[in-house]
Amino acid sequence: MITSISNPRMKEIVQMQKRGRARNQAGLFIVEGLRMVREVPPERLAQLYVTEEFYEKHKQEPIFAAGKEFVSAQVFEYISDTKTPQGILAAVRQYAFSEEEVIGGKGMPLAQAKKRPAHILVLDNLQDPGNLGTMFRTAEAAGATGIIMSRDCVDIYNPKAIRSTMGAVFRMPFAYADSLLRTIENLKKAGNHVYAAHLEGNRAYDQEDYREGTAFLIGNEGNGLRREVAQCADTWIQIPMAGQAESLNAAVAAAILMFEVSRQRRFPGKFRKDT
Numbered sequence: 129m130i131t132s133i134s135n136p137r138m139k140e141i142v143q144m145q146k147r148g149r150a151r152n153q154a155g156l157f158i159v160e161g162l163r164m165v166r167e168v169p170p171e172r173l174a175q176l177y178v179t180e181e182f183y184e185k186h187k188q189e190p191i192f193a194a195g196k197e198f199v200s201a202q203v204f205e206y207i208s209d210t211k212t213p214q215g216i217l218a219a220v221r222q223y224a225f226s227e228e229e230v231i232g233g234k235g236m237p238l239a240q241a242k243k244r245p246a247h248i249l250v251l252d253n254l255q256d257p258g259n260l261g262t263m264f265r266t267a268e269a270a271g272a273t274g275i276i277m278s279r280d281c282v283d284i285y286n287p288k289a290i291r292s293t294m295g296a297v298f299r300m301p302f303a304y305a306d307s308l309l310r311t312i313e314n315l316k317k318a319g320n321h322v323y324a325a326h327l328e329g330n331r332a333y334d335q336e337d338y339r340e341g342t343a344f345l346i347g348n349e350g351n352g353l354r355r356e357v358a359q360c361a362d363t364w365i366q367i368p369m370a371g372q373a374e375s376l377n378a379a380v381a382a383a384i385l386m387f388e389v390s391r392q393r394r395f396p397g398k399f400r401k402d403t
Contacts, residue, residue: 257287
């Protein structure tokens with residue numbers, strides 16, 4: 129049992145909880161809580177840490193078959209990023225697809241990738257980890273085929289982002305792009321129509337046809353899309369709003385758009401494009 133917070137591995141976990149550079153250097157990220165640990169693909173589980181109290185309550189869990197290491201309650205509180213630690217934490221191997229793989233549908237079940245046109249979320253300089261994690265969770269629920277993020281987006285392996293994904297990070301193909309302008313060009317070459325979610329959009333989001341390959345550009349929470357990114361889109365769309373609200377939360381806006389794609393593709397014969 130590890131009983132000292134001076135243990136080098138415990139210090140490394142704390143650094144990975146706090147700093148993206150430490151996570152990237154180790155090639156790992158941290159997952160906490162029984163529900164999230166259950167979601168970890170077995171081949172990506174690097175190490176499992178647990179308190180004796182937690183293990184006694186949950187020793188029948190299949191997740192312990194691959195092994196575990198006990199830490200004292202005091203040490204676990206030191207390495208945990210949550211206010212009320214459950215007593216289980218995993219170090220997980222990082223994995224990301226290439227941009228080409230996300231655009232091509234790799235990572236989705238083969239039958240789905242063949243039957244469904246692309247449905248991709250492209251994120252420009254998103255900074256809130258809760259928003260990013262929520263977008264992953266929502267993208268999975270809406271049937272999106274992938275997410276591409278600019279390099280200056282918040283790290284998906286940020287502990288808050290990971291918690292907010294509710295496990296979708298293990299199932300939603302994603303990639304970081306060095307240049308969104310080049311990414312958008314590649315999306316178009318692959319036959320996708322690119323939409324910018326923009327307050328200056330001259331089309332309402334539900335006037336567009338998303339039954340074929342579709343990509344949405346979603347911008348920074350405070351500033352929206354960078355002008356040079358938005359200008360690469362085929363069409364600017366907006367979500368009509370009542371009242372005095374100027375804009376929606378980025379994750380909420382993305383959810384509305386993605387579920388409109390889902391609706392149209394579930395009932396393709398009922399879509400009517402307004403002119």
